[in-house]
Amino acid sequence: METKLDGFDRKILETLQEDASLTNQEVADCIGLSASPCSRRIKSLEDRGYIVRRIAVVNPKSVNLNLTALLNIRMDKHTPERFENFERKIAALPEVIECALVTGQDADYQLKVVVPDMDEYHNVLLKHITTIEGVDGVHSSFLLRQIISHKALPLKYIR
Structure with a gap:
């Protein structure tokens, strides 16, 4: 670029x-x-x-997305095929609005998931995320209150 x-x-x-x-x-x-x-x-x-x-940028609560979960996903094997399959299946889930490959934690991926309520979260987790081949562990945290969201990038670092 x-x-x-x-x-x-x-x-x-x-x-x-x-x-x-x-x-x-x-x-x-x-x-x-x-x-x-x-x-x-x-x-x-x-x-x-x-x-x-x-x-x-749509207000999640206005479209009945009242629960936001941050998931740390651990994979069983670190192979290109495992990661490609996981990423393809996660990309197909509309409830997953962010996915990042991460390091420095006991996780390989971090996801941001939005759903109406805990019942739907349970459904997405058990029927879609944990059924993806290679998912070895999931740690979930739930947002209590969003402090900063969709903030503009700091452009002072442009060379």
């Missing part, structure tokens, strides 16, 4: 991280450019991989 970004590119990234629903003209107005150059810069940022996608 090309890393040369100027002040306008950084302002575009900051602006879109705060509100990706802004029109091109609104972004241009915020950063002090006209619409056409702003549009070209946004397209370039997308093409170069700085902007991966733009999404709407």
Whole structure:
């Protein structure tokens, strides 16, 4: 990925991280450019991989997703086939909204799962997650209150 970004590119990234629903003209107005150059810069940022996608952040409780679980998953074998199979099956579960391969813990993966309630969590865990070949252990923690969520990335480290 090309890393040369100027002040306008950084302002575009900051602006879109705060509100990706802004029109091109609104972004241009915020950063002090006209619409056409702003549009070209946004397209370039997308093409170069700085902007991966733009999404709407939905309030989980408004769509009856009242329980969030963080799962640490331990695998029985560390083989490419085991990991590929696990990742493919986890990606197919809509309740799993994040999955990361981790180190430094007694786990290989960390998942973030959202469901309506404990009964549905139990269902997802026992019928879908623990049935994946290679899952050797699961440790679950439950969010009591979300303090920071969907925070913009700090862009001061761009070179």
